[in-house]
Amino acid sequence: MYSPGLHILAQFTAPASTLTDAGSCKRHFDQLVDTLGLANVGEVYHSFPNGGFTVTICLTESHIAMHTWPEYGLATFDVFLSNYRRDNQARVRQIYTETLSFFQGIEQTKTELLR
Amino acid sequence: MYSPGLHILAQFTAPASTLTDAGSCKRHFDQLVDTLGLANVGEVYHSFPNGGFTVTICLTESHIAMHTWPEYGLATFDVFLSNYRRDNQARVRQIYTETLSFFQGIEQTKTELLR
Numbered sequence: 060m061y062s063p064g065l066h067i068l069a070q071f072t073a074p075a076s077t078l079t080d081a082g083s084c085k086r087h088f089d090q091l092v093d094t095l096g097l098a099n100v101g102e103v104y105h106s107f108p109n110g111g112f113t114v115t116i117c118l119t120e121s122h123i124a125m126h127t128w129p130e131y132g133l134a135t136f137d138v139f140l141s142n143y144r145r146d147n148q149a150r151v152r153q154i155y156t157e158t159l160s161f162f163q164g165i166e167q168t169k170t171e172l173l174r
Numbered sequence: 175m176y177s178p179g180l181h182i183l184a185q186f187t188a189p190a191s192t193l194t195d196a197g198s199c200k201r202h203f204d205q206l207v208d209t210l211g212l213a214n215v216g217e218v219y220h221s222f223p224n225g226g227f228t229v230t231i232c233l234t235e236s237h238i239a240m241h242t243w244p245e246y247g248l249a250t251f252d253v254f255l256s257n258y259r260r261d262n263q264a265r266v267r268q269i270y271t272e273t274l275s276f277f278q279g280i281e282q283t284k285t286e287l288l289r
Binding site: 060061063066068070100101102103105107113114115116117118119121122124126128131133135137139141143167168170172174 | 243
C-alpha cells in the first residue's frame with residue numbers, strides 16, 4: 060500500500076494581534092512555500108467580522124490549513140505533504156515549527172500522522 | 175481551553191474511475207455542503223496529468239481536503255468542522271460516510287481527532 064506522507068495537526072495559543080493578521084500570515088506562507096520549492100495551485104483566505112481568519116492552501120504536494128479564534132487566543136494548524144516526488148517529511152516539520160514561531164504560538168497539542 | 179471540533183482523517187482505496195473524476199467530486203461536495211447548511215468561502219480543484227486531483231474547500235466551519243492517487247487506487251480525505259455556531263460532529267461523520275460511499279471506497283485507515 061502506497062503511503063503518501065506526513066501530516067502534522069496542531070493547536071496553539073497565540074496573541075490576538077497575530078491571530079487577526081491574515082495579510083502577514085499570507086506573506087509568511089508565501090515565503091515558506093517559495094523557499095521550500097512547493098507548488099501552490101490555489102488558496103483561500105477568509106476573514107471573519109471578529110478579526111479571525113481561515114486559510115486553505117492547495118499544493119500539488121497536498122495542503123496547508125489554518126483557522127484562528129482570536130477570542131479564545133487559539134489556532135489550529137494542518138500541514139500535509141506527500142512524498143510523491145521527494146521525501147517532504149523534514150519540510151512538514153519545518154513548516155510547522157516556523158509557523159508556530161511566526162505566530163508567537165505556544166503549542167497545546169501536536170499530532171504527527173504518517174498517512 | 176476552547177475545543178473547536180471534530181476532524182476525521184481517512185485513507186481509502188477506490189476505483190480509478192472515481193479517483194479521476196474531479197467534476198463529479200465537485201458536484202458531490204457542492205451538494206453535501208448545501209444540504210448540511212455549511213458555508214463554502216472558496217475552493218480549489220486541481221487536476222494532475224495522470225488524472226488524479228487535489229481539492230481544498232475552505233468553509234467558515236473549517237475545511238475539507240481530498241487528494242487522489244489513481245495509480246495506486248488511493249485517496250486521502252479530511253473533514254474538520256468547528257462547533258462554533260452549532261454542534262457539527264454528526265455532520266463530520268456524515269460527510270465522511272457519504273464521501274466514502276460516493277467514491278465506492280474501501281476504508282484503509284480512519285482517525286477521529288477531537289481538536
